Structures are given as structure tokens and as C-alpha cells.
Amino acid sequence: MRRPRWESLTGRQPALFALILLVLSIAINLIVQPNMFARETLNSNMRVFLPLILLAVGQAIVILGGGIDISVGAIASIVNTVLATRVGLDGSPQEMWTYVFLSLLIGLLAGAINGFFIAYLRLQPIITTYATSFLYAGFALYILPNPGGGIPATIAQLYRSSTPLNLPLAFFIILIVLLIWLYLRATRYGRFLYAVGGRPQAAYETAVPVTWVQFSMYVISGLMAALSGIAITMLSGSGNADIGGPMTLNSITAVVIGGNALSGGIGGVAGPIMGAITLGVLQNIISFADIDTWWETFVRATIIVVALAAPGIVNLFRRRQS
Amino acid sequence: MRRPRWESLTGRQPALFALILLVLSIAINLIVQPNMFARETLNSNMRVFLPLILLAVGQAIVILGGGIDISVGAIASIVNTVLATRVGLDGSPQEMWTYVFLSLLIGLLAGAINGFFIAYLRLQPIITTYATSFLYAGFALYILPNPGGGIPATIAQLYRSSTPLNLPLAFFIILIVLLIWLYLRATRYGRFLYAVGGRPQAAYETAVPVTWVQFSMYVISGLMAALSGIAITMLSGSGNADIGGPMTLNSITAVVIGGNALSGGIGGVAGPIMGAITLGVLQNIISFADIDTWWETFVRATIIVVALAAPGIVNLFRRRQS
Amino acid sequence: MAESLSARNIVKRYGGVVALSDGNLDVHAREVVALIGANGSGKSTMSKVINGVVVLDGGQLLLDGQPIRFTSPQVAKNAGISTVFQELSLIPQMTVAENIWLTREPLNAFGVVDRKAIKTRTEELLALFEGTYKTALHPDSPIASLPPDERQIIEILKAMSFDPWLIILDEATASLDSRQVQRLFDLVAKWKEQGKAIVFVSHRMEEIFRIADKYTVLRNGRTVGAGSIKDINEQQLIKLMIEKESALGFLRGEAKTEEKIEKEVSLEVENLTSGTLRGVSLQVHKGELVGIGGLQGQGQRHLLHSLFGDIPYSGTVRLFHKDVRFKHPHEAMKAGVALVPGDRAKEGLLYIRSILDNMLLPSWRRYGMPLKVSNARKDAEQTGSSLNLKMAGLDAPVSSLSGGNAQKVVIGKWLMRNPQVLLLDDPTKGVDVGSKAEFYSLLTRLSEEGKTILFYSSDDEELIGLCDRVLVMHDGMIRTELSGNTLTKENLIAASLGAGERLGGDA
Amino acid sequence: GAPQTEPPAATQEPATEAPATEAPTEMPATESPTEAPATGEATEAPGAEGAPFTIGISNPFISSEYRTQMIEELIAVNQEYMDQGITTELVIESADTDVAGQIQQLQNLIAQDVDAILVNPGDVSGLNATLQEALDAGIIVISVDQELDVPGVYNVGIDQKEWAKTSAQWLADKLGGEGDIVQIEGFPGHPANVARMEGVAEVFAEYPGINVLATDTGRWDEATGQQVMSNFLASYPNLDGYWTQDGMAIGALQAVMAANPAQWPQGVGEGRCQYLRLWEEALTLNPEFDSIAVANHPGVSPTGLRIAVNMLQGKQVDESKLGGANDLSFVLPLAAVITSDNLDEGLAMCEGQPDAYLLDDILTEEEVQEFFVQ
Numbered sequence A, B: 001m002r003r004p005r006w007e008s009l010t011g012r013q014p015a016l017f018a019l020i021l022l023v024l025s026i027a028i029n030l031i032v033q034p035n036m037f038a039r040e041t042l043n044s045n046m047r048v049f050l051p052l053i054l055l056a057v058g059q060a061i062v063i064l065g066g067g068i069d070i071s072v073g074a075i076a077s078i079v080n081t082v083l084a085t086r087v088g089l090d091g092s093p094q095e096m097w098t099y100v101f102l103s104l105l106i107g108l109l110a111g112a113i114n115g116f117f118i119a120y121l122r123l124q125p126i127i128t129t130y131a132t133s134f135l136y137a138g139f140a141l142y143i144l145p146n147p148g149g150g151i152p153a154t155i156a157q158l159y160r161s162s163t164p165l166n167l168p169l170a171f172f173i174i175l176i177v178l179l180i181w182l183y184l185r186a187t188r189y190g191r192f193l194y195a196v197g198g199r200p201q202a203a204y205e206t207a208v209p210v211t212w213v214q215f216s217m218y219v220i221s222g223l224m225a226a227l228s229g230i231a232i233t234m235l236s237g238s239g240n241a242d243i244g245g246p247m248t249l250n251s252i253t254a255v256v257i258g259g260n261a262l263s264g265g266i267g268g269v270a271g272p273i274m275g276a277i278t279l280g281v282l283q284n285i286i287s288f289a290d291i292d293t294w295w296e297t298f299v300r301a302t303i304i305v306v307a308l309a310a311p312g313i314v315n316l317f318r319r320r321q322s
Numbered sequence C: 001m002a003e004s005l006s007a008r009n010i011v012k013r014y015g016g017v018v019a020l021s022d023g024n025l026d027v028h029a030r031e032v033v034a035l036i037g038a039n040g041s042g043k044s045t046m047s048k049v050i051n052g053v054v055v056l057d058g059g060q061l062l063l064d065g066q067p068i069r070f071t072s073p074q075v076a077k078n079a080g081i082s083t084v085f086q087e088l089s090l091i092p093q094m095t096v097a098e099n100i101w102l103t104r105e106p107l108n109a110f111g112v113v114d115r116k117a118i119k120t121r122t123e124e125l126l127a128l129f130e131g132t133y134k135t136a137l138h139p140d141s142p143i144a145s146l147p148p149d150e151r152q153i154i155e156i157l158k159a160m161s162f163d164p165w166l167i168i169l170d171e172a173t174a175s176l177d178s179r180q181v182q183r184l185f186d187l188v189a190k191w192k193e194q195g196k197a198i199v200f201v202s203h204r205m206e207e208i209f210r211i212a213d214k215y216t217v218l219r220n221g222r223t224v225g226a227g228s229i230k231d232i233n234e235q236q237l238i239k240l241m242i243e244k245e246s247a248l249g250f251l252r253g254e255a256k257t258e259e260k261i262e263k264e265v266s267l268e269v270e271n272l273t274s275g276t277l278r279g280v281s282l283q284v285h286k287g288e289l290v291g292i293g294g295l296q297g298q299g300q301r302h303l304l305h306s307l308f309g310d311i312p313y314s315g316t317v318r319l320f321h322k323d324v325r326f327k328h329p330h331e332a333m334k335a336g337v338a339l340v341p342g343d344r345a346k347e348g349l350l351y352i353r354s355i356l357d358n359m360l361l362p363s364w365r366r367y368g369m370p371l372k373v374s375n376a377r378k379d380a381e382q383t384g385s386s387l388n389l390k391m392a393g394l395d396a397p398v399s400s401l402s403g404g405n406a407q408k409v410v411i412g413k414w415l416m417r418n419p420q421v422l423l424l425d426d427p428t429k430g431v432d433v434g435s436k437a438e439f440y441s442l443l444t445r446l447s448e449e450g451k452t453i454l455f456y457s458s459d460d461e462e463l464i465g466l467c468d469r470v471l472v473m474h475d476g477m478i479r480t481e482l483s484g485n486t487l488t489k490e491n492l493i494a495a496s497l498g499a500g501e502r503l504g505g506d507a
Numbered sequence D: 001g002a003p004q005t006e007p008p009a010a011t012q013e014p015a016t017e018a019p020a021t022e023a024p025t026e027m028p029a030t031e032s033p034t035e036a037p038a039t040g041e042a043t044e045a046p047g048a049e050g051a052p053f054t055i056g057i058s059n060p061f062i063s064s065e066y067r068t069q070m071i072e073e074l075i076a077v078n079q080e081y082m083d084q085g086i087t088t089e090l091v092i093e094s095a096d097t098d099v100a101g102q103i104q105q106l107q108n109l110i111a112q113d114v115d116a117i118l119v120n121p122g123d124v125s126g127l128n129a130t131l132q133e134a135l136d137a138g139i140i141v142i143s144v145d146q147e148l149d150v151p152g153v154y155n156v157g158i159d160q161k162e163w164a165k166t167s168a169q170w171l172a173d174k175l176g177g178e179g180d181i182v183q184i185e186g187f188p189g190h191p192a193n194v195a196r197m198e199g200v201a202e203v204f205a206e207y208p209g210i211n212v213l214a215t216d217t218g219r220w221d222e223a224t225g226q227q228v229m230s231n232f233l234a235s236y237p238n239l240d241g242y243w244t245q246d247g248m249a250i251g252a253l254q255a256v257m258a259a260n261p262a263q264w265p266q267g268v269g270e271g272r273c274q275y276l277r278l279w280e281e282a283l284t285l286n287p288e289f290d291s292i293a294v295a296n297h298p299g300v301s302p303t304g305l306r307i308a309v310n311m312l313q314g315k316q317v318d319e320s321k322l323g324g325a326n327d328l329s330f331v332l333p334l335a336a337v338i339t340s341d342n343l344d345e346g347l348a349m350c351e352g353q354p355d356a357y358l359l360d361d362i363l364t365e366e367e368v369q370e371f372f373v374q
């Protein structure tokens, strides 16, 4: 009816900006690394990006629901250390699958602990998960004080080099996650999630099971963190109690670049996935553009600043004009 | 008129819980370290706590005004590297004071950049300062790529061992900061700060200069971060571009333990100061209680969880009862 | 002090929505101008243009005939204009005194706020409404702890404390009961004497005719009429406000017949007691529309929220002859009970989500798994139009709606559940006359379909015009029941003040 | 891991002529003032008979195999002394913390009246003033693993630059001074990384035929190292070699094994059992592959503990044996240099050790005596 204005475009498709950014960064990457879409390169990139993507999906759901989860990286670390110590470099595939299952349980439990504190005891999400991140990181360190251990090379290889239909394995995993999300969003649960993130008090007044939705979203985030931990273990083939830590802030960055509002209730999951890929591609660009090590930090910072601030600045200009 | 209930006590005196926690932790510290109040011990503790205290004060003011500042640690780092490289180990006291003055200007400028983006361009505080923290940290690294440099030992000594009136120098600095805050709070500016933190739209409609207040609080926070950077340079006597980074999250923790609401408009500065001291004392307790290395991380995490969660849990029980 | 303010051909757009296309308003000292119009016609926008909260996109403001630009609220404040905002401009975390004097705190020599002076002056202001609020209202009370009517009073006192020459009252009476309204009108009379000008926004015709000297009517962002109130009557005013004269006749409902009484009892309450309620008993029949009246805060909302499972209570509640005790609104909803909350600013709405999302939130269950969104959309459209909802589209966020239209979304989302028992907690606050009429006919239709409706309103006219019976509450108890020809304005006021027993004789 | 009281072997010594023998003569003059606290200590605490001594440890970073092995070995070596009644239980301050936190650690050690402090500094100069206070309090301070510039503080460690040069030299030789290589470094700006990269640059500067195509940081992280190497392999399929350090070497080799390019680059490894085992596995994939593993061994710390105990017992340090930037450093020989020649020996040393075990060497009491005036 009316011509679509930028405002309504970004308002209804918050992921639009993420898409533009992604396309842009892929274009630049193609310049510095022309063989980027070769099967091998694509696969080696995607398998590296996948752990962050999975983490960002969980983070996106929590943020959508009006929370935040600072402990995701630590949960991934626990899973990594458990797999690396219990399966071991010469474990059997069967053992591996048993412990993959256990890992999911661990993620579930860790998420449930967060959810319990936040949803039932009504503690502040940022503080609570910041605190539990210490606990979880400590626990990972307790399981595996020193980097080491590992999973059987054959299984790591499975993750590293499977390319069904000539596409990276990671594509299929992302696709499955996305489909589950699209289904979830189209259910009542999805609507409740947006409602709780929009305004929990109002949702509560409308008899949305707020406590339960909040609890469940931390469980989902724990589960995604566990998946991320499994992916990173497959990638590195070994254990390191610190492996997940640095990924937490990146996951939040990915979600924000992906167009979700940190205050909750706005956004989705496709945007954050694109955000996570963008972050990875940026890393590639920096690495291939042969930027001097000292400038790297700077360039990286500037790119992140721009990526984070750009939607706000675009909005601003729009506002000024109208 | 009515008997004071816990609710109204903590509501009006949000720092009450911080006070209880502080007294408790000091009591425990006294058990494990009986000479804690000896002049030397007190001084050596307070001078270590001071940088975090100053950072927490700035953070508290921003959080009161409804914002958050993730870049404070990086600002402190810039100041540290500037002092360490420009003054140098054999600089003159006069040079030192010149650069202390310059440091304050740097803090002011960094805060003003944050404030400009947030207040005038209306970007999200958490994202903006997270992004500028990269820039500032990169800048600090640019000034001083390798740890080193320093300030004249005599000046460091001044900070480290001055005990006027037999009290640690830090006491007087804290006192001055507190007095300035108490004055500020009693002025119109103080009211504006609480109003902007409480409901910016309403404040705007009431003709409170919202933009200006928001801008100014980031400037204050930048200034406090610069003071913190000066203090930590005096403490360590040398430069390290990474010195401030880990302090940012601690400053937020201190503010929350201090009873301020992360959503803004509630709290003060005395609570966060107590919160920062509590964090330091906890560190002492853990180190004197002779806890096994591996358990230390765990114990530390648990104590922080409890400290952070306790007010919420108390509230919860109160709510259940009523 | 200025003598007059004029707004000429004001244009104001919010993104793609044109809130004002040709707004005109003239107001002079010593007069009350009623600014009227349907929900979303641009009244609040006009107020915000005049007080500098929004910057106009076209047109001109004239102060004493001189063009003036209001670029911020500060500028307008300095020009002596102050406002009672429809959505209030109070900071919940701050106290009554702090809120009232914000930006004008008396300072001592050191620039320190003089707390004693503030307190005394606040007490003086509070005295103006003495007796109409609970005794706990005190200069040091935090705003967050106050009920809506007391907040509204503070907002009024705050606007007044600027000592402006022009006061804009944007639906300042919507949350007030009749006694509080009377106090406000006494003040307005005094302001007029002092040479102040007043812009009065209200949807209550009776109030407009009581205090206004002039009127200005907005329709779809355009001023379509202005003049002296003496020269116009209610019907003419309404005709100016709304394009179609739908259901207007219903406005003053004719006396109800007593035929419904024979129907079965659907809701029975015995000796319900909670914090504020001191033993409430009542019976409502199927297909009956029962009103609850009384002054603010006599336990009406407590009663409704207790029935909805929101507040714990003792006593018995029987629904369709079965004892129930809802522990959570969820259970009440399952049993076919719906509550339309009143304080829309606080409860009810997800401002950043779409109108569609908001309307359907309680009803998604009906639309399967995965949800059949197109069906839901159709139903929402239907409910929206039955409530006369003025919106850019179902996907627009609720934050883009005018106050009254947002309230319609609150009502609509509960009606969409098709409840058997409908509890209404002062639902028409700020809803315009035309929409009210549609809403009333909707309620009547529902009750004719056999729904049980319990309807609390702070608007006495509404209770009298619409309800079969009115239960008047005072101090946590039902003091009086009015129906048939005892249901008159005089009786309602008398009963509200606690003069229950003498009633029979009065009629 | 089982504490290693019997050092693996003295056989690794040939690899390094300790670069410790410069300017031995001028030292005494400048050293005498700083000697004072140590002697003061000796007289206050009545020498060897003043035992048992209490020794404190300050360590600001815990989650690395190096640090864990270090702490375990410290406890084990201290146990020997405890059994002889020379020392008491160690006072260990070990936690992840920042500069202020380590200052607090040190202050707490001072407050607990320890006789000596072994510090693994998290900052090259941020602790100076606090360490000076410790010296002033008559405490013997020894910095391990990181050379400090505080008169009176002795340093114990290997020469990081020399350590890096050893493997860079090997790579240059292996490639015959000719070829395309890439470098994966640790944290840019970290003193150890800076020293190492300087050494590497010095070596390669002598070989104009060696062409460094790119340098990236692997942040001393195995997974990052792997990713960086994967990227390099994708864009430079004809690499001749790579230089890297520590745990990143494992990631890099894994990346090579995964990519399995037509021509494998020769690469630098690390002296850790996991690497040696991976190397062995890599040889099954491509027997042409060659590598070198030089350990940066945690055993320097327990050696430092032995030095501290000797000092506490009143023995005089033979200043002429000291080296480093300020001639205040006990420069220890590299623990193990494993090449294809002695890979079997290396694997034998790893027998029964966990993957994380770093090839190690703790000087014996007798070897330590070499540093003291006889």
C-alpha cells in the first residue's frame, strides 16, 4: 500500500541490516581471498564459525525474551572439558555419542540453574549469569586443569571434513537450527517469548506463563551452549577449560549486529546467525588483508564499532530527516 | 510513624545491604588476619582497593542515570600508558603533575565521546561503550605496545605510603569523593540524575535537560576512570595497556553489590564504594583462609554469587511472607 | 503574564502517520477551552506541540500575537506553559515532593536543595485535595507505591506548582472520581480568577459543559469547529467529533427492564475478605451487566482482581454453582473469566510489539500449532473495527497508538477470548464518546448473549447509563445496591460518600 | 602428573651454551648495595640453623598446563626440604587475577612474614614497588619465568630469545635457507612473545632466501592456532615451513594433517608430550615431515625454589655466574631440544606422563650449588 520506508523495513525486518553487512563483508573477503567459495575454504571457514553461531542462537533467544546469558561460554567450556577428559583421544565412537548426550544434559542443567535463579528467584539476569559464569568456568577448570585430553581423531575428522552434497556440514546444522526456530516462532511458545521480552509484567497480566518462558529460554540457551561446546571440541579435537570464555562477548556482539534489541522483544535468530558469520568473515579479512599486527586491534575495533553503531546512526539520520 | 520494614529500609537505604555485607566480610577477615587494622596493613589494603573504588563511583553515577559504561577500564588503561610513557621512571614531579592534569583531560574526552554517542546520537549505552572500549583499549596498546615505562619511584612512594593522621591516604580520597557526591546529590543536578535514570521521557517532559545530564554522567565516569588510572599507575609504578580491562566488570559488580538498580534511578555512591571494598576484602579472606588453589576459584565464585544474589533472595523471602 | 496563545495550521507527523494536519487552537487568559475529539484525533499531539515536547512540522504558534518557536519543553516552560500529561510525567522511583518540584527545587545559598521548604510547600499543595486520597499519601511517598488516581493528583499539583499562565489538562479527570473531579474544578475556577488560561481535554461531556467557556473540536488531525460553549449542545458537539453518527442514541441508555432477574445465578460471592476487602457478598446472573461504583480505592479493583485469581482472599466464590478458588489468572482464564485491566500504562500492553500480537496474546491457543496467523489476523481485524480502533495497520506497534486507541487494544484482546464472565476494571478511561457508544452496544450485546459482566467504572454517567444494577462500594464493603429508578446520579454520589442506609427515603 | 624429582636427564644441556657469561667482572661494584638486604637477612635469621623457612608463591594465572606443572613441582621440591626440616609448608597465592590482584597477593605474603617470595610476574614492571617493599622487609625475592628489573630481585629462567632462536635456526637450516614460510605468534605485546619474535627475526634476517609471507596471532591458543593455520594453508598451498610456539604448534600441526597438502610445510613444534605424540602420528601420514620441539619448561620455578633455600641458608650467590639484561638472572639451560634424531628419547620421557606434560628439567641441589660461592 504505502511504499516501504527504511523505518518500517528495519522495524519489521530487523535482520535486514545484518544481511547488508554480511554481504558487504563477504564481498570484501572475496577480494582478499578469491578462493573463498572453494569447497575446502568454505568448509574450513564454516566449521570454525559454527561454534559461535550456535552460541549466538541461544543468546539471541534469551535476549529476545528480555534476558541475557553471560555464562554461555563457560557452559561450552564445561562440555569441552567433559568430552576431552571422558572420551579421550582413543575413546570409541560409541563412548563419544554417550558423552555427547551427557553434554546436552549438562547444558540443560546449567541453563536450568540460571533459569531457576532468574525466573523463580527473580534475580537480575546479567548479574546472575555473570556470577554463574564464574562457577561454571571454575567447574571446567576443575575437570580439566590443564589443556589437553581430546576426542578420537576419526570423530573430529568427521566434523572437520564432511561435506554432504558438496556443502559444508555446518550449513546443514545451521539449516536445522533455523528450521526449528522458524517452527518455534510460529507456535504459541514463540509468541510468548516475544511477549515476555516485550514487557514481562504485561505478559504476566495476560496470563502468559512468564516464569516458565523465562526459565525455558535459559534452558534453551544452555542447550545451545552445549551444542557449541560439542562443535568446538570436534573442531579442536582437544580440551581446554578456557576455550569458551572469550566467545561469550562475541555471541552478544553477534546478536546485536544481527538486529535484535538488547532490551528484548525485537528480532529473531536469522539475524544473529548472520551476525556471527560476519564476525568470522571480518576476522578472515583482517588476517588476509595483511594488516600490521598493531593496527589489527584498531581495525577490528573500528569495524565492530561501525557494525554496532551503524543501525543507530542510520536511524538517527532518518529521524533527522523526518 | 510506621515501623520500618525491611522493604522500606532497603528501598530508601539501598546501601544497607552493602553495609551488612561489608561489616560481615571485615569481621571474617579479622579472624583470618588479626592485624588487619594495623596501620601498615590497612594502608597496603586500601591503596590496592582504591583504583576499583574510584572506577565503581563513576560507574555508579552512570548506572544511576540509567546508563552503563563498559569502557571505564580501557580509559584507565589509556591514562596508565600515557603516564608511564610520558612521565617515565625518571621524570620530575612537575612533569608528573602536568601529565596527571592531562590524564584528567583524557578521561574527560573519552567520557565525552561516549556521552556524545549515547546522549546526542541516542545509541544504546551498553553497545556504544562496549564498542568504544575496543577503541580505547586499542589506543592504550598503541601508546604502549609492551608493558613497561613507569613513573618516578618517589611519586609512587607518595601514594603507596602516605598515611596522614595515621590513616591511609586512600581514606581521604574516598572521603573527598564521597563529600563531593553528597553535595552533588543535594543539588539540582543530583535530582536530575535520579530523574533521568528513573524515567527519561517523564524527565524530558518536565523540562529536565535530559541530553545534557546523560552526556555529563559519561564525562563524570570518564573522569573517575582517569582518576582510577592515575591511582593504579601510582600503585604499580609502571605501565601496561591491559591494566584496566579486567576492572570493568568488577566495577559493575561493585555497583550491584552496593545496592544500585541496574535499571537506573535507585541507589547512590556510598553503597558501590562499600561494594568495591567488599570485593577486595573477599580476595583477602580467600588468600588468608589458605584455601587450596583449585578450590579458590570455586570459593571466590560462590561468594560473588551469594553477594550478588543475596539481596534478591532476601527480597524474595520478604515477598513470600507478605 | 501573557494574554493569549494561538496555534495556527499545525502539522505534525510521526513517521508515516499524520497526527495533526491542520490543527488550530486559541486560548485566552481567564477562560477554559475544551479541546475535544475522538481517540487519535490529535488532542495530545496538539498539547505536546504547545508545550514543546514535540516540534511541529508545519504551522505556527503565536504568543500574544507574536510568532514563537518552542524547540524544547524548557522554552515552553519559560513561556509559562505547563501540562498535565495524559500518560503522566512522574518518575516512579522518586517521591511525591521530589517529583512536584523537579527542575524548580528551592535552593539555599550553596545551591543545595532545601528539603524542608520542599516538604512544606508540598504539604500545602496536597492540602488542596485533602480528604480525597488515602492518608498514607505523604510528600515522601514514592510515586511507584501510589494508585492511579493519587498519581493523577500529583501530576496536577506538579503542573500547578510551575505557576504557569496556561495549564493544559490532558484527560486529567480520566482516573479521578467525582469528588476529586470536583476539587479540580474548584481549582480551575480559582485559576481563571487569577488570570490563567486552561486547555481542558476530556471525553466526558458532562464535565465539558460544567467548566468550559469555549470549545475546539479536532477530527482526524484537523480543527473542525470552535466557538463558545453556550452556543452549542452535546449532540451538536458529538456530531462535529465523529463522522458517522453510529449508535449515538445509546449514549444515555434508557432505563433497563427487570426481566433478566429470573435467569440463573452465574457468579456468587460470599463474605470475600482480603487486605482491603471487608466481607463482600454479591450475586450476578447470567446475561446481567452489573456495575460497581463508589469513590476511588474503596476496594473495587481488589474485588475484581481477587475474582481473577490475582490477589489471595478468604471467603467463597461460586462460578456456575461450582466453588472455585483461582490461585493464578491462568486458572481464571481457563474457567472462562477475563479481566480488562484499567491502568493500561502499567499493565496489559506490549508497547514495542504489534497490535496484532497484543490482541491475540491471550487467544493464541485457538489457532493451532503452528499458528494459523491469517485466521488470527482476520479475527483481530474484526474486533478492531467493532471497537472503532484507529490504527495504521495491525502490524504497527502499540506505541504508535493514541491513548484511547491503546486502551481499545486492551479491551479487544480480552474480548477476543470470548469469555463467559467479563470483569471490567474501569476500561473506558480516555476512550472517546463515539467509541464508548460502540463499546456500550458491544457490552449490551454480550450480556444479551448471556455473558456475565461485572463492570467497575469511575465514570458515574457510564454506570447509570449502562448497568442493570450498580453496587456501590465504600471502605471495602458493598454499602448500597441501586437499580431501576433508585439508580440516579444523586443517589450514586450519596452512596459513594458512605450515606448508604438513608437511600431508600431519598428516592 | 607425578612430581619429577629425578630430572629427566642432563643430556639436553648441549643445546645451549648458557648465554650467561657476559660482563662478569664489573658486577660486584654495582651489586654490593643490593647485596645488603640479602646479607641482612642472613644475619637476622640465624642462617641455616634459623630454619624452618617459610616460602611464599605468587602466581596470577592458573589455567595453563605450564602453571599447574609449576605449582605441583614446587610443592614436590618443597616437600624434600620439609622432610629435612629446612622449610615449612609453602604459602601459595595462585588465582586468575590482574595487576592490582597480584600486588594484593604479594602484600598478603609480606603480611604473613614469609622468608622468601617466588613470584611469577603477570606484569614486567607493575610489581616493582611492591617487590621493593618485600626486599625492604628483608624478604628474599626471586622472579621466575620472567625477568624483572628490580635491584635485589634475582631472576630465574631460560633465555626466551635464545629459546626461539633455537627453533628458528633449525627451520632455516632445514629449508636450506630458502623458502616461503608463515609465522603464528602469541599475544602481540606480551614480553615473552616480543623477545621470542625478536630472536626469530634475527635468525631469519641472516637468510635472505627465507620469505615470511604472513604473520598472524594465534593468541597462544590451540584452537586459534589451528584456525589461523587452516587459513594460511588455504591461501598459500605451497608453503615450505611455518614457525610457531607453544600450544599453537599443536593446532598448527593438526591443521596441516587435516588439510594434507601435496607438499607438507616443515614446522616448529613444542616440547610437550601431546605434540611429540602428534608428531609421531603425523609421520605415519607423511614420513617427510620434520619438526623440532623445544621445551619452555616449568622446572625453572622449582629450581628457583632451590636457589631461594640456599640463599636463606646464607650462601653467597656467585655473581659472576649470573646473566640476563641486568646480570641478575640465573639463566638456566633449555630442558629439552627434540629433533627427529632424538624423537624416540622424547617419547620415552613422556612414558606414563599425561598429554599436557611439558618436557622438564629441575636442577638438582648439586647443580644449583654451581651458582653459589663455594
Ligand SMILES: Nc1ncnc2c1ncn2[C@@H]1O[C@H](COP(=O)(O)OP(=O)(O)OP(=O)(O)O)[C@@H](O)[C@H]1O
Pocket (backbone or CB within 6 Å): A012, A013, A014, A015, A185, A190, A191, A194, A267, A268, A269, A270, A271, A272, C354, C356, C357, C395
Ligand atoms: N510475534 C509476532 N507477531 C506478529 N508478527 C510477527 C511476529 N513475529 C514476527 N512477525 C512478523 O514476521 C515477519 C518477520 O519477523 P521477524 O523480523 O521476527 O523475522 P525473523 O524470521 O525472526 O527473522 P530472524 O529470524 O532474523 O531474524 C515480520 O513481518 C513480522 O511482522
Ligand SMILES: Nc1ncnc2c1ncn2[C@@H]1O[C@H](COP(=O)(O)OP(=O)(O)OP(=O)(O)O)[C@@H](O)[C@H]1O
Pocket (backbone or CB within 6 Å): C014, C015, C017, C018, C019, C020, C037, C038, C039, C040, C041, C042, C043, C044, C045, C046, C086, C390, C391, C399, C400, C401, C402, C403, C404, C405, C430, C432
Ligand atoms: N509516538 C507516536 N508514534 C506514532 N504515531 C503516534 C505517536 N503518538 C501519536 N501517534 C498517532 O497520532 C495520532 C494522534 O494521537 P493523539 O495521541 O494526539 O490522539 P488523542 O486525540 O490524544 O487521542 P486520545 O483521546 O486517545 O488520547 C494517532 O493516530 C496516533 O496513532
Ligand SMILES: [Mg+2]
Pocket (backbone or CB within 6 Å): A013, A014, A015, A259, A267, A268, A269, A270, A271
Ligand atoms: Mg528478525
Ligand SMILES: [Mg+2]
Pocket (backbone or CB within 6 Å): C043, C044, C045, C086, C170, C402, C403, C404
Ligand atoms: Mg490523548
